[in-house]
Amino acid sequence: MWGCVRGSDLKRAVCAALFAALAATSSAWAEEPAGDVPQRVVSMNLCTDQLALALADPSQIVSVSHFATDPSMSVHWKQAEDLPVNFGRAEEISILHPDLVLADTWSNPDTIRMLRTLGIRVEQLPPGTSLPEIRGRIETMGKLLGHPGRAAKMLADFDARLAAIQTPAPGLKAAIIGPSGYGYGPRTLEGQILEMAGFQNVVSGPGLDWGGRLPLEDLVMDRPDLVVVGGSQGGTGTSRAQEVLAHPVLRDLPVVRGLRDASWTCGAPAMLNAVGQLATLGRKIEKEKLTQ
Structure with missing residues (x-):
């Protein structure tokens, strides 16, 4: 609680959201499941994979994207190993007879259009980067899968975790x-992730909101x-693009x-592993500066 009082604006906002969520979760859990619960769910995007695997009943999911079984990208790769994978093609998804297909805003538009032409329900979730967007994705996924209570608890x-x-x-x-x-x-x-961990991002300014x-x-x-x-393999490799990361x-x-690692991939609870690691590094750097 003392950390909420003395923390940054971001920390105080998180604390306020936490208290509001705790007040609402008891009623939300009592409502689960809600509406028509889909029984044959296909996810064709890595980040919808992650939330679906965390919130759905195992029997609900009939296929996930081929990225879901890659440990370097998916935190739920072990859970996804026993599921059929898809490559985001309309032909392979339609023959699974799904009653819900989960996609991203940037998923293949031809696939989305063909599936909808066939009368298959497709829900596209926008990518989540900011805290409100991440929270919105979790809440939306819970509703789509018929498990709003699980989403509220998540x-x-x-x-x-973030407040702590x-x-x-x-x-x-x-x-x-x-x-x-x-x-x-x-x-x-x-x-x-940098901001949540307490760092000022030097990649900022006009034209750099999304980087460059x-x-x-x-x-x-x-x-x-x-x-x-770089990424999970240390950031160096054989391509000319990777060579920059080995510059003297x-x-x-x-x-x-x-x-x-995989915790950096999607706007989901696993990202807090990355936030925690960075925050720990930040406190270590801070301590070293004080002793210099």
């Missing part, structure tokens, strides 16, 4: 860069306290490699 747990994360004092700067020196701006999921190529010279001039590089100038920066 939201309450999410808010409680101890972040460093404001002032630490960080950047997340990928192949070709691409930097992730504040509107991206990566940028939101960040010259390494600019990165050095920004003097970040932390640079998160990065040796003089506080670079961390191999930190980004």
Whole structure:
């Protein structure tokens, strides 16, 4: 509770949402399930996979995307191993006779159009990056699957975990860069994870809300306290785009490699694993600065 009083605006907003969620969950749990519960659900998107696998009854899901079984991308890969996978094609999905297909806003429009022409219900969920969007996706998924109570509990747990994360004092700067020196701006999921962990994102400013190529010279001039590089394999490889991440100038920066794993992939409760890791790093950096 004391952390809610003394925390940042983001922390106080999370605490307020937590208290509201706790007040609402008892009635929500009593209502489960709601409406017509779909019995044959197909997910054709990695992030709808993750929420569906967490909220649906196992018997409801008849297929998930082929990414769902990849441990580097899916936190529920073990759960997905026993399910048939799809590659987002209308032909393979339609023969499964689904009564609900879960897709993303950016899923293949030809597939969406064909499925709807065949009379198959398709629900497209917008990608979630900000906290309100992430919370909205969870709530919507619970309603679509007929399990609003489970979604309410997931939201309450999410808010409680986020409120409990101890972040460093404001002032630490960080950047997340990928192949070709691409930097992730504040509107991206990566940028939101940085903010939740208590860091100021150096990839910001006009035209960089969603990120963009960040010259390494600019990165050095920004003097970040932390640079998160690449993905789960450390961020270096054989392509020219990956070679940027092995540039000698990065040796003089506080670079961390191999930190980004499946918990960074989607706006879902697992992302709090990434937030917690970054917050812990931030407190360590903060402590080291105090002793210098």
